Amino acid sequence: MTSPPHDRDMADVIDLTDHTPAPGDRDLLGGKALHLAELHAAELPVPRAVTVPADHPEPDAAAAQAHATLDAARYAVRSSSPAEDGGATSGAGRYESLLRIAPDALGRAIATVRDAEGDGPIPVIVMPFVELAAGGVAFSTDPLHGGPDRVIHAVIGHHAAVTDGLDPGVAHRVGPDGGVTVDGDRVLTDGQAERIASLTDQCAALLGTGVDVEFGVRDGGGDVVVLQARPLTSFPVWAAPPGVWVHDGAYSSSPVPPLLAPRLHALRTRVFGEGLAEAGALMTRLEHRCIGGHAYSQMSFAGAPEDARGGPPPAIVMGILARVHPELRRRARAAHAFLRDDAVTRHERELVAYDWEEAAAELADLASPSRLAADAAASLTRIVALLDELFELHYRWVLRVSTQRVGAAGRALERSGMSRTRSQRIVSGPLRAGTDTGRQARLMRDLARTMATDPAAVDAVRTVGAGPDVDTRAAEVLAHLADRPGELGRAVTQLLQAARVQSMGIDVDARTLGERPAALVEVLVGLLDGGDDPQESEADRQGAADRLLADAPAWTHDGIRAAWEQHHQRDRQGMALCAAIGAMRMAALHVGESLVSSGQLETSEQALCLTTEELVAAVVPAGGTPTIPEAVAEAARERDATLRRLTRLTPPAVIGATTPPEGGPPDLRFAPRALRVVNERIAWTVEAMFGGRTPPADRTPEGHVHHGVPASVGVVEGTARIVADHRDVVVLEDGEILVCPYTRPVWTAVLQRCGGVVTTHGGPLSHAAIVARELGIPAVCGVGDALTAIHDGDRLRVDGEAGTVTVLDG
Structure with missing residues (x-):
């Protein structure tokens, strides 16, 4: 064994095979050689190598x-700078490596690599050149998206073709279950790919982080053989549990903080999970996880094998299985009890009785500057309790009430002979502009x-205009109006208090309406331009409702009206949920400001x-200075840095597989009646809410047609306005066509200037469609x-009507 660093002779090279890594070795060996020594010590298959320390006096010696x-x-002959292969930066491509060096040229090669950087000599690795049949780079996680697959880029011949960027290699993916998929012509056997994946996992465990392995x-x-292992700096490691995880694009357009x-x-x-079991749904589990800052879900079904694809x-x-499979029989009994006891009505009475507006008003008060300054601990504790309460009630309503009411109405119309498209149109409801969708909308x-x-x-709000300082001007105008005496001042003050916690997105990283006063002014201008007349709106709504019901059999009318009520409930609940998200944001930023003042965080947003x-x-404790x-x-701070890196990446559509699970809802025509009814309602509502697969774009003489x-x-032509991130505030020019992942209740009034809407997610019953x-x-x-x-x-x-969006040429 070599001597410890402080006792060594400067004229010695260090045999990494016979060296025990010690604290301080990064400066002596450099990052690359330090990792090789650690791999040697762990008995991984690494070629024997020596390091020439930076202070070695004679390259030839x-x-x-x-x-x-x-x-x-x-x-x-390879570089091994102390700055290389660290946790924060790899230094890839910055230093020199020379291959196939003859013994009589070794001294010159060492001198070249040692002094190549120009900032002084660095340690150098010398190892036998290994003749390879194949080589490449293996990643312990997908370097583009994350996820559990080990991704191996391999080429025939030497691995330097990949590391030097001459050949991207053929991707071999090894899943958590050991299965190997190949994106192209195979370079490695399954056994070799599995061996490389295993070695990559061992390197990751040894270095305590995700790695790429040459x-x-x-x-x-x-x-x-392992030629090099270094921390993966291009993408943070997000461990996904086993199984297939599908990206929930309807809930996750950008990575969100934790x-x-x-x-x-x-x-x-x-x-x-509780609702699926109570209703007798065939889906036994719908698990949601945050992976790489994005929402993913995984489903399992009664009677289906764990690895069913x-x-x-x-x-x-299905009819036979429903009568003999133990879990399916339990689900059938649950569905029978759910329908027999009219559980939908029972849950509906409890949930409709809840005062969503009162909860939203309390959240606005709890998150006010005065309440947070007086007792941040009490306010934050109550905000968290209310947030949990609101979201639990909402999730209960979604599965136990809304899905069943909407699905029951849709299936009834189809049984009467109506088409799927027409039944979806009727169930989506009549015009409802100006209806009671929450306290803020009324304010x-x-x-x-x-x-x-x-x-x-009116003139004051119209003069706000646009530009980089539009929020400052809008805030000044609204503050001036709030100071006005009488009804106008009171109305503006009430609106500002409610807007302060009204999130514009779906998570705490999205600003609230109160933080973006220009959006409030835009809504007001839109309402003023629209000439809101409540009596005319009521007449329009009633007339539209009568026309829709006229197309449906009388025996379906009560069910249709019950489905329509769910749309109103969704908006009322949605506004309260946005208030809960916004209140949480305001409280966190308040705490963050204190933590910045004490030097514990760099920005309040890091909270x-x-x-x-x-x-x-x-x-x-309450009354104390916030501290962590x-x-x-x-x-x-590290999570904040990770989040900023993640925003530059596109999340994979699927983790744990190359494609999403196949198939749609099962055909239950021969299943027990209760099981069939409950699950057909769920399937109908899911399709109407989220849509299905659509064909690829077509090329026509006018341009590309997207389906x-x-x-x-209706048909409209206009200019596209892209709002890709849920954190972006929607402020549209007249007639612009909004293109976005989805819309939210808080956007409703803003969209009045919109010429049309295009979303990447959703169906006829989505919020965007109804609005x-x-x-x-x-x-x-x-x-x-x-x-x-x-x-x-x-x-x-x-x-x-055709469901097409044409990007017009020219």
């Missing part, structure tokens, strides 16, 4: 020592009516990268490639 130790015909497959026997999402995913998983069995087989409309009688106030438990602990342990502060789900009839119909503007939902194929400023034609 070092070459002689290396050749005497290794005795090879050819050598690889490997080779020796000529002749095919043995695998303050809220993991908590809500766990809550949704639990509540949905195909579609459901034929109807006759906004009331303020617009009051303001309409005050020409000076969003605490967990809920960490944030609550920061303000306990240094380890928690460091974790929050989606018809959502609101578009209420506003009388064309909409197409479920256009999966809209955000990648359409760009800001493109000229579009949206045909809401």
